[in-house]
Amino acid sequence: MRQRLLAIALILTFFSLNGCLIFQLQENVKYPSRVFEKAKSRINEIHAKYPERKGIVHRVNMLIYDGESRDLIRISVPMWLVNLCLKVGLKYAEYDIEKSTSPYFDLNLKKLTDLSELGPGLLLEVEDLEENTHVLIWLE
Secondary structure, three states: OHHHHHHHHHHHHHHHHOOOOEEEEEOOOOOOHHHHHHHHHHHHHHHHHOOOOOOOOOEEEEEEEEOOOOEEEEEEEEHHHHHHHHHHHHHHHHHHHHHOOOOOOOOOHHHHOOHHHHOOEEEEEEEEOOOOEEEEEEEO
16 A cells, blocks of 8 residues: 555656646735636636537646635646546545445445536635635636
């Protein structure tokens, strides 16, 4: 198991160094609204191009702002890598669910494995003004 985790870490490092996986952290961001407006503008362009969300998804993009620490995080992951991670995660999640006696595992995880079926566009937006946090996730 340790060798497998090390191999996955090396592969992810390789891909992140080659630009497949993008992770950017900006500290001490006081006003992230311009960044979010630019991302929403891009999402609107995607919705205009694919009004019925019929298109091929290549990337999952995330923009996260934590008002307490004032950190702005940008993540962009290719869809094939997301699918690979979901496939591996599902394999271990099914094992845990089979061994669990909890009644709360009434969930079909296989329905979550292919995000690309949703098509390009907005996936999730959460804004909490009280805690000054904002999360934006879209498929491109």
